Amino acid sequence: MSRGYSGGSKQFQRQANVALVMDLVRRAQPLSRIDIAGRLGLDRSTITHITSRLFDEGCLRVHSEGDATSKGGRRPTLLALNPAYGCIVGIDISPDTCRIHVADFVGDPLWRGSFPLGEDASAPEKKIERAVRHALDAAAGTGHPALGIGIAVPGIVAPDSGTVIESRELGIAGYDLGREIARWTELPVLLDNDARCCAYGEMGNVSAESSSPAAGPSFLFVMGRFQPADPHTAPEESLLKPSGIGIGIGVVVDGRIHAGAHHSAGEFRSVSWRADAPGQLGMVRERLAHMKKEEAILRQGFEELLLNLSPLVSVLDPEEVIFGGEFRRQYPLVQDLLDNELASSYIGMRTGGWKLRLSSNGEWETAAGAARMFVEHLFAIPAPEGRSFPTAVGWETLFDRFRSSDEVRTA
Amino acid sequence: MNETWTIGIDLGGTNIKAIALAASGKRGELLSVPTPSGGGSKGIIDGIVAVVRQALEEAGGGRLDAVGIGTPGLVDDALTIRGTAVNLPEWERFSLKTVLEDRLSVPAWGGNDVGLAAIAEYELGAGSGAEVLVCIWLGTGIGGGILLNGTPFRGHNGIGGEIGHVVVEPGGKLCNCGQSGCVEAYGSANGMLALYRKEQSPAAGTPTLPDFAAALRAGESAAVAAHEVACTMLSRLTGSVLNVFAPDRIVFGGGVVQAGIPLIEPITTRLPEYALPATRNQCTFALSTLGGSAGPLGAALLARRKATER
DSSP states (O other), X not given: OOOSOOSSOHHHHHHHHHHHHXXXXXXXXXXXXXXHHHHHTOOHHHHHHHHHHHHHHTSEEEEEEXXXXXXXXXXXXXXXXXXXXXXXXXXXXXSSXXXXXXXXXXXXXXXXXXXXXXXXXXOHHXXXXXXXXXXXXXXXXXXXOEEEEEEEESSEEETTTTEEEEETTTTEEEEOHHHHHHHHXXXXXXXXXHHHHHHHHHHTTSOTTTOOSSSOOOEEEEEEEEEOOOTTOOGGGTTTSOOEEEEEEEEEETTEEOOOTTSOTTOOXXXXXXXXXXSSSSOOHHHHHTTTTOHXXXXXXXXXXXXXHHHHHHHHOOSEEEEEEHHHHTHHHHHHHHHTTTTTTXXXXXXXXXXXXXXXXXXXXXXXXXXXXXXHHHTOOOOTTSTTSOSSOOHHHHHHHHHHSSOOOOO | OOEEEEXXXXXXXXXXXXXXXXXXXXXXXXXXXXXXXXXXXHHHHHHHHHHHHHHHHHTTOEEEEEEEEEESXXXXXXXXXXXXXXXXXXXXXXXXXHHHHHHXXXXXXXXXXXXXXXXXXXXXXXXXXXXXXXXXXXSXXXXXXXXXXXXXXXXXXXXXXXXXXXXXXXXXXXXXXXXXXBTHHHHSHHHHHHHHHHHXXXXXXXXXXXXXXXXXXXXXXXXXXXXXXXXXXXXXXXXXXXXXXXXXXXXXXXXXXXXXXXXXXXXXXXXXXXXXXXXXXXOEEEEOSXXXXXXXXHHHHHHHHHHHHO
């Protein structure tokens, strides 16, 4: 059956078929032109035309020669993505630190590092600009031209428009961060919240055959970050400015991030929360402030979180629940609670056939996830109505940008 | 002219409801017969087969092309009953699809009862046009149906959307599932009646849902107190759903809604405690407009859609 596009304008068909070829090569490389034509149900001549163009642009390379056919014909040339085509810059911005993950075009890490951003909260835009400049310097050091930037921001983010709706942690609201960074870097920029970026980071860790935009994995990424208790936070603001530990959930349904109708899906508040609790849990301020250092309080907080998470897992019925941040660092405690205090609460979840595990990217989970977010959008297959076509990224946009620049790349 | 009909069934612990839906869009009358008790799963299957035939006959006869069925409990998209249903005896671990297709000689499809009601509300009722629709059904228990851009959300194992056992009061009332503090123990019809009985004097007897609704309308203190507790717990559930899914529409339905018990205002006024402003302010709340027809209509719509895809 043909997966190629026949509807829509000629320009749309061309863009969609380029995206299909790139997506297939990424998932199943190395492939011959005949393999690509067969798997996509497109004419060999169409595939020859598309792959020649992708060669010229520099994003495909010859990998090797395949086996000869049984009739002894010419050995087919196997094609693969060209890792040297460019790099993707992932940035994790927190109030006092930025972590940077530079990945090559295939998604393998090229460079990782972190920089302190200082305690000064008076000029958050300058702080973010500093983080991006650090990241671009790091990317330049790899020798690969930067293709684009993915940014993870704590708070509520509208990924479609690149707007930070509200990030109390960074002290910005209603700010077109994506557009602003794109303006002065002249690069495509995508952003999302930190928990969702972590979830993007796990998308590359599913098998090539099982993962496709039509039926990809479904999982939850549970992210926790310690934060200082803010004595000025009013109870009604506590969900927006969590104290003690900030908790966010990245929800992935059938291989797609679920952002909800208004980009705010994946927030968390304990059902034990009461008006005198300043954080997302039911703990009062005095206990929350000592959560990081006192094991008994930490255990109580984790128990409350996991108890609240149990029914959500039943509702979402994921394939995996992945823990990141503090939950990754304190995983023995998580396991101990699940084996003891919470054993009965999680019976229903265990019979559902889901698995628990730690994030694959360790402390770089958010920055690596931000880079992966860019990659996922770059390789996304556009829908005819344009809904899944990323606002800032597309192959044609990328080719146009490189054609108009002085950068020279070789396959 | 003889029509081709799809029959939709909504199997409940108390009643089996059925509706006939023609390819032309014409609908038969909603039928409701008591769920057979005492005969185990075989008795229930006999009851379903009888009501399918009755619905077809009352619609004027014609060809039956498919059957859709919504059933309580853990059921996957292949219409396999994977767990137990608290309110149906012996309703566990068998392929309902195989049994129905053998008995009726037409394809059978179905799934979770509230998931199907959500399809009907999305296509014909209060959920129309929602990008992320969550249906919360308050009946004997509490069920959930979630649609993302019109596509039912069922989770990885096909058993997602089970919202009745979200713990809203840790260490609270014991639920039928064995956990403590599930929302079903407070906000379902049975949960509300148990709360009401607890507030009443022991001599007050055993109230029904209409009794509770009437007492609430009359401002009886025991009913008001029970309603407040139930709505607080339902608000916690709604807050969790808003925070995780960020829906743009939540539709409440089921027997509690049909009994006229107020829900939207008492739940939403408590939401600031439990949900992020961005999620609660951008969501609209509605009551089911299809009432008791939602479940069987959704079952028929699903079966029609599946039959067309074949």
